[in-house]
Amino acid sequence: xxxLVPALSRVPSRPNWLLATLLMLSxxxxxxxxxxxxxxxxxxxxxxxxxxxxVNISTTQVIEGRSGMELPKLPPGSPFEDFFKDFFDRNQPxxxxxxxxxxxSGFIIRDGNYVVTNNHVIQDADEITVILHDNTxxxxxxxxxxxxxxxxxxxxxxxxxxxxxxxxxxxxVARVGDWIxxxxxxxxxxxxxxxxxxxxxxRDINSGPYDDFxxxxxxxxxxxxxxxxxxxxxxxxxxxxxIFSPSGGSVGIGFAIPSSVAESVISQLIKHGEVKRGWxxxxxxxxxxxxxxxxGLKNPAGALVANVITDGPxxxxxxxxxxxxxKFNGKKVDKMxxxxxxxxxxxxxxxxxxxIWRNNKMISLEAKVEELDDATEVASRTTGDKQKGKESLVxxxxxxxxxxxxxxxxxxxxxxxxxxxxxxxxxxxxPAAEKGIRPGDVIVEISQQEASGPSDxxxxxxxxxxxxxxxxxxxxxGQSGLRFVAIRxxxx
Numbered sequence: 001x002x003x004l005v006p007a008l009s010r011v012p013s014r015p016n017w018l019l020a021t022l023l024m025l026s027x028x029x030x031x032x033x034x035x036x037x038x039x040x041x042x043x044x045x046x047x048x049x050x051x052x053x054x055v056n057i058s059t060t061q062v063i064e065g066r067s068g069m070e071l072p073k074l075p076p077g078s079p080f081e082d083f084f085k086d087f088f089d090r091n092q093p094x095x096x097x098x099x100x101x102x103x104x105s106g107f108i109i110r111d112g113n114y115v116v117t118n119n120h121v122i123q124d125a126d127e128i129t130v131i132l133h134d135n136t137x138x139x140x141x142x143x144x145x146x147x148x149x150x151x152x153x154x155x156x157x158x159x160x161x162x163x164x165x166x167x168x169x170x171x172x173v174a175r176v177g178d179w180i181x182x183x184x185x186x187x188x189x190x191x192x193x194x195x196x197x198x199x200x201x202x203r204d205i206n207s208g209p210y211d212d213f214x215x216x217x218x219x220x221x222x223x224x225x226x227x228x229x230x231x232x233x234x235x236x237x238x239x240x241x242x243i244f245s246p247s248g249g250s251v252g253i254g255f256a257i258p259s260s261v262a263e264s265v266i267s268q269l270i271k272h273g274e275v276k277r278g279w280x281x282x283x284x285x286x287x288x289x290x291x292x293x294x295x296g297l298k299n300p301a302g303a304l305v306a307n308v309i310t311d312g313p314x315x316x317x318x319x320x321x322x323x324x325x326x327k328f329n330g331k332k333v334d335k336m337x338x339x340x341x342x343x344x345x346x347x348x349x350x351x352x353x354x355x356i357w358r359n360n361k362m363i364s365l366e367a368k369v370e371e372l373d374d375a376t377e378v379a380s381r382t383t384g385d386k387q388k389g390k391e392s393l394v395x396x397x398x399x400x401x402x403x404x405x406x407x408x409x410x411x412x413x414x415x416x417x418x419x420x421x422x423x424x425x426x427x428x429x430x431p432a433a434e435k436g437i438r439p440g441d442v443i444v445e446i447s448q449q450e451a452s453g454p455s456d457x458x459x460x461x462x463x464x465x466x467x468x469x470x471x472x473x474x475x476x477x478g479q480s481g482l483r484f485v486a487i488r489x490x491x492x
Contacts, residue, residue, distance in 0.1 A: 040232065043181055047193045050234055052133045053166040054227060056185040057104045057117055057140075057154075059125035105184035105227030106130065106154070107236065109266070112163035115154040116266055117226030118241055119145045122152050130156050132163070133191055144269035148208050148277075150241055151262060152226075153269040166228065169235025171214065171258035174198055182218045182240055182254075184227030194219040196252075205242065205255060209340045213255040214238045220254035229256045238262075264345055278346035279372035280319075280328075281312020283482065286336040287324060290486035294447070294464075294473040295324060296360040302326040303339040305356075306475070307482040317354065317367035321475060322448040322484070326362075327355035344372065359448070394454070396461050396489045397472075398430015399423055401443070401454040412440035420444045420477070421451045435485045437476065444482070445475035465489055 040046075104121030108114070115130055122128055128140040138156040145152035156163070174180075181195045196218030203213040216229065220240050229238035238256030268275045284303040292300040302324040308315045319325075325333055328342050329352035346352060348371045356363050393400050401421050402408060408422055421443040426433050443451045446460040464472045471486045 040179070043193065043195050046181060046230070046232065046234055047183070050166060050181075050183060050228075050230060051191050051193070052164045053108045054133065054183040054191055055106045055108065055115060056131040056188075056190060057106050057115075057121055057226065058129045058131060059102050059104070059122055060127040060129075061100045061102075061124055062126050103185055103188045103223050104225045105223065105240070107183075107226075107228040108163050108165045109168075110165055110270075112165050113155055113157065114143070114270060115140065115156055116228075116239065116262070117152050117154065118239070119147050119150045119152045121226045122154070123147075128154060130154065132158075136160070144273040144275075146265050146269060146275045148275070149210055149257060149261060149265050150207070151239070151257065151265050151269070153266055166230075166234070166236055168259045168263050169231050169233060169237045171237040171260045174201070174214070174231065174237050174258075176200060179232055180216055180218060180237070181230045181232075182216070182220060182224065182227060183230070184220070184224035184240060186219075186221035186223040188223055192224075199253070201258075203255060204337060205244075207242065209337075210261065210344060211337070212258060212261055212341060213241070214258050216254050216256060217252040218254060219250045219252070221250045224254075235259075261341070276348050277344040277372040278348055278350075278369040279313065280339075280343045280367065280369065281309035281314045282319060282325075283307035283309075284325070284336055284339060285484060288486060290471045290488065291473060291484060294469060294471045294486050295322075295357065297324065297357060301335070302333050302357065303336040304484055306484055313367045313370050317365045319354065319356065319365060319367070320358065321482070322358070322445070322473070323363075324357040325354060326357055328352065329354075343369065394458050394461055396431075396465070397457075397487055398427035398432045399437070399457075400425035401457055403453050404442070414440075414442070418442060418477070419452075421454055421457055431487050431489070435487055437485065437487075438478065441476050441478040443474055444477050445473075447472055448475075461489060 102121070104117055106115045106117035109116055122142065122145070128142065130138045130140045132138065138158060140154040140156050143153040143155050176198050178198045179195065180198060181193060183191060183193050186192050196216050198214055199217050200215040203215050204211040205213060214229065214237070220243050224240045227240045228236045229240055231237050237259045239262055240254060240256045242255045243250060244253040265275055283306045285306050287297065287300045287302050287304050289300045291304060305319060305321050305323045305325065307321055308319055325339060327333060328339060329346055331342050333339050333342065346369045348369055351366055351368045354365045354367055356365060402424050404414065404418060404420065404422050408414070408424070409416070409418065412422065423437060423439050423441045423443065425439060426437055443457060445451055446457050447464060449456070449460065451457055461472055469489070471488045474485045474487060476483055476485055
């Protein structure tokens with residue numbers, strides 16, 4: 001007991017205080033345990049409630065053409081390749097059509113007449129059948145689909161009355177580590193329930209410009225596509241869409257479209273049969289740490305405008321290349337890829353505020369959002385040309401530059417109206433080479449100023465070095481179009 005005394009010897013002997021302390025500690029421990037106990041003892045009640053609202057989807061597609069045996073796989077250049085091809089061409093039945101079937105998942109929403117699924121589940125289907133939990137088969141009509149977000153809405157009519165629908169929840173409040181439950185039709189087995197947690201949010205899997213997936217470790221396999229992801233309140237917070245799987249089966253990496261993205265798309269599909277998206281008319285790129293430093297930004301955030309489309313909303317609003325869009329319609333643009341989603345979700349015809357960073361200060365502009373047209377072409381940009389035939393070696397960048405001459409224009413297949421400073425040599429171990437700059441690239445601007453000749457580039461590099469900047473910002477026009485590149489000029 002003497003070993004315990006020193007820890008309490010500086011505290012007066014007060015039984016009431018000690019009792020209160022112990023009581024407080026007990027309450028804190030109980031509270032901590034209550035918060036930690038987030039996993040339900042069973043998902044059975046939740047599953048029983050939601051299974052009737054989840055459907056299987058069967059599609060049929062008539063494929064015209066030949067059928068029969070397939071040409072065996074042979075090594076490239078095999079001497080038997082021509083023999084087998086000729087044999088199969090002569091012996092295959094001609095003109096025969098066949099039916100191809102596929103399976104997927106979906107769920108019932110609204111008044112029970114609409115079903116949500118993935119676009120890739122019903123794409124090119126001639127017939128779509130919705131199979132309810134009790135095996136009732138209903139013929140489905142396509143209401144609308146959106147390939148960009150891989151969503152589709154179907155309409156069904158039940159003879160037995162109103163179908164059981166589910167409601168959407170707010171995916172924006174879902175956290176990494178939250179429990180979720182998925183229901184679907186993996187491998188055509190019918191209503192299958194799996195559970196897991198949210199592994200990550202905001203995943204970009206390069207499926208489209210509006211990628212913002214929820215990642216889960218719940219078992220999701222082929223056939224789960226279009227099925228719902230539920231929170232523990234029984235609300236749909238995601239639509240299971242894709243899996244990462246080298247083997248074709250579940251490896252604990254599945255992706256779902258968040259309800260925050262899906263709800264607005266689904267509403268438009270029901271109302272219009274298509275999705276009308278907002279359009280700003282800019283080409284953008286990521287703001288790297290180097291670019292942020294050259295522009296005087298404290299943090300690499302926002303979307304850097306690389307090009308402004310002629311007669312587009314951005315040009316009408318006086319947005320310029322080199323501007324960094326930090327807020328659009330009151331919404332913060334944390335990352336470059338956030339801007340397309342924010343603009344797309346903005347009502348067409350609405351006037352919105354744009355907060356941009358230009359010349360080391362914030363500027364507020366106003367733009368009227370127009371409707372996105374997939375056929376819209378990006379216009380090229382040109383600048384003035386004052387110095388011809390002059391060459392310069394800018395050692396800090398590792399570049400040899402020249403004004404555009406008729407000979408260089410022909411050599412590098414430049415447009416007849418191309419203006420700026422052309423790169424004619426890149427040092428292999430220089431900073432420009434590290435950024436992928438190649439001979440034939442044209443420097444349109446440097447430090448957001450027009451580059452009319454090699455001397456303009458050299459002067460801006462010298463100014464940046466004198467001002468203590470570590471990099472300079474170039475606007476380049478090359479084979480891939482316009483892009484900004486920040487090149488380091490310090491010796492470190």
